[in-house]
Each structure stands twice: as C-alpha cells, then as structure tokens.
Amino acid sequence: MIKVPVVNRIDYTMYLEPCADMLWFHTDVRKWTPEVKKNYLKDLQTLQYLVSIPLAALVEEDNIKLAKFGKSIGWIKINQLIVNNKKYDVYTRSETWVA
Numbered sequence: 001m002i003k004v005p006v007v008n009r010i011d012y013t014m015y016l017e018p019c020a021d022m023l024w025f026h027t028d029v030r031k032w033t034p035e036v037k038k039n040y041l042k043d044l045q046t047l048q049y050l051v052s053i054p055l056a057a058l059v060e061e062d063n064i065k066l067a068k069f070g071k072s073i074g075w076i077k078i079n080q081l082i083v084n085n086k087k088y089d090v091y092t093r094s095e096t097w098v099a
Helices: 032-050 064-072
Strands: 004-008 012-021 024-028 055-060 076-083 086-094
Touching: 004 064, 032 064, 055 064, 055 076, 064 086
Parallel strands: 024 055
Antiparallel strands: 004 012, 012 024, 055 086, 076 086
8 A cells, every 4th residue: 555645744744544444644753842743733633634534553562652652642542453473553543433
C-alpha cells in the first residue's frame, strides 16, 4: 500500500494508508514543542472530521517511545496483531471503533 501525505507542515507530515477497509495513520515529526503539539492536534481533529472511518495506527510492541507519544495525543490501544512474527499494538483515536 502507499502512504499518502494528507497534512504537510514544516514541523510534521501526516499520512494515510488505505488497507483492509481501514485508514492507517502515519506521521513524521520533525520538531515537537507545546505550540507544535497544539497545531498537530488541531490538524488531527480536522483530519478525523473529514474521513468517514476511524483512523488506526500500528506500533511495534517494544516501541515504548512511539506508544508513549500516541497516548500523549489521545490514542488508545484496542487490539494486538502479529505480522511477520512481530507483535504490534493497534491504536485508534477515533471516538467510534468498529472491530
């Protein structure tokens, strides 16, 4: 699948990747400050408003830094997957989730 940039800012880029009737969320953060976080959350909220299905993100089970980042911006763990013998936690930030 292809990650499509949907929000491109100086400090971060947000991507969506359609797969299995879901939109997988990716982000590249280049700078993180309280002001960047405020703008990032505003853009994320707008993005979620514009799409019709929940956003999801995969985090390798041992990637504690990424899991902590996700939790700090409101993502919650909803499931776990094994892909190529690696465990991943599935996170979502959407208010509605259909498993």
